[in-house]
Amino acid sequence: AQSVTQPDIHITVSEGASLELRCNYSYGATPYLFWYVQSPGQGLQLLLKYFSGDTLVQGIKGFEAEFKRSQSSFNLRKPSVHWSDAAEYFCAVGSFGNEKLTFGTGTRLTIIP
Amino acid sequence: DTAVSQTPKYLVTQMGNDKSIKCEQNLGHDTMYWYKQDSKKFLKIMFSYNNKELIINETVPNRFSPKSPDKAHLNLHINSLELGDSAVYFCASSQGGTSYEQYFGPGTRLTVT
Numbered sequence: 001a002q003s004v005t006q007p008d009i010h011i012t013v014s015e016g017a018s019l020e021l022r023c024n025y026s027y028g029a030t031p032y033l034f035w036y037v038q039s040p041g042q043g044l045q046l047l048l049k050y051f052s053g054d055t056l057v058q059g060i061k062g063f064e065a066e067f068k069r070s071q072s073s074f075n076l077r078k079p080s081v082h083w084s085d086a087a088e089y090f091c092a093v094g095s096f097g098n099e100k101l102t103f104g105t106g107t108r109l110t111i112i113p
Numbered sequence: 114d115t116a117v118s119q120t121p122k123y124l125v126t127q128m129g130n131d132k133s134i135k136c137e138q139n140l141g142h143d144t145m146y147w148y149k150q151d152s153k154k155f156l157k158i159m160f161s162y163n164n165k166e167l168i169i170n171e172t173v174p175n176r177f178s179p180k181s182p183d184k185a186h187l188n189l190h191i192n193s194l195e196l197g198d199s200a201v202y203f204c205a206s207s208q209g210g211t212s213y214e215q216y217f218g219p220g221t222r223l224t225v226t
Contacts, residue, residue: 043217
């Protein structure tokens with residue numbers, strides 16, 4: 001069965017500092033991977049996705065993520081965070097031919113001035 | 114021009130009542146989903162419909178019944194509400210096929226008292 005682990009429940013970063021959110025997945029087949037962001041009281045918004053090809057993918061709002069098959073990881077990064085990036089971030093994994101996405105438990109990001 | 118919309122946004126009701134949540138998408142997608150997000154932000158799929166046909170039915174109590182009158186709508190009806198049903202329910206849609214990113218609605222916060 002596919003699974004996703006986000007080891008960090010809560011991360012606090014200073015505004016302007018760099019950010020890396022960790023995501024590890026477990027799946028036997030070729031995975032496709034997503035990062036979603038959920039602002040307070042809002043739905044989930046897709047930040048970026050990986051299906052195949054270039055392992056470094058660019059997303060919206062200046063985010064990027066790198067797929068590392070050897071480490072079963074898909075970490076999210078941003079070089080300089082803004083106060084508006086404070087939110088809950090979810091990593092999700094699925095597979096080709098399977099409509100079902102499995103979500104991680106989320107990482108809450110707090111930005112301090 | 115909201116992509117995925119849900120009504121109502123908030124729903125407060127008493128145990129034992131029956132309630133419905135409506136979802137509509139104007140993206141022309143073939144597949145729609147219902148997710149439940151619990152108080153710890155854990156997001157779990159409940160149902161998925163493809164072109165009005167049920168394709169994913171997770172271990173959800175029979176009190177929950179999805180209905181898809183057409184491929185743009187997926188409603189969720191809940192009978193005999195229980196305290197444990199309190200959660201945020203998200204509707205989502207995707208094109209399906211090789212394009213698996215899912216687009217989420219704003220959520221419906223259900224509180225059962």
